[in-house]
Amino acid sequence: MSDTRFDGKKIHKANSASQALYDVRGKYIHKANSASQPVYEIRGDYIHKAHSASQPEFEIRGTRIHKAHSASQALYDIR
Numbered sequence: 001m002s003d004t005r006f007d008g009k010k011i012h013k014a015n016s017a018s019q020a021l022y023d024v025r026g027k028y029i030h031k032a033n034s035a036s037q038p039v040y041e042i043r044g045d046y047i048h049k050a051h052s053a054s055q056p057e058f059e060i061r062g063t064r065i066h067k068a069h070s071a072s073q074a075l076y077d078i079r
Contacts, residue, residue, distance in 0.1 A: 003027050003042050006078055014064065014074040024078070 004027060010020035011029065020032040028038035028050060038050040046056035046068060056068040064074035 003044065006042065009078050011065065011076050011078055014077050020079075021076070 006024040007026055009024045010032065011022040011024065012018060012020050022029045022039070023032050023034075024030075024042070025038075027042045029040040029042065029047065030036060030038050040047045040057070041050045041052075042060070043056070045060045047058035047060065047065065048054060048056050058065045058075070059068045059070075060078070061074075063078045065076035065078065066072060066074050
C-alpha cells in the first residue's frame with residue numbers, strides 16, 4: 001500500500017516562514033512548484049532518494065523531518 005498521509009502537503013525549512021522547498025505528491029517528494037521528476041520517496045517513517053534502494057536520508061517524526069538515525073533538531077516541517 002502506498003503511503004499518502006502527507007499527499008498535497010508542502011515541506012518547509014524548520015522554524016521558518018519561508019516558502020515551501022518541496023511538494024508531496026502521493027508518496028513522492030518533488031521540488032516545489034516544479035514538474036520535475038521526484039527527488040525523494042516516503043517509505044513508512046523514512047525518506048529515501050527516489051527510485052533508490054539506498055539507506056534512508058531522513059526520518060519523519062510526527063510532522064517534522066530529521067536526519068535519519070540522528071537525535072538532531074528537525075531540518076524540515078511538513079505543513
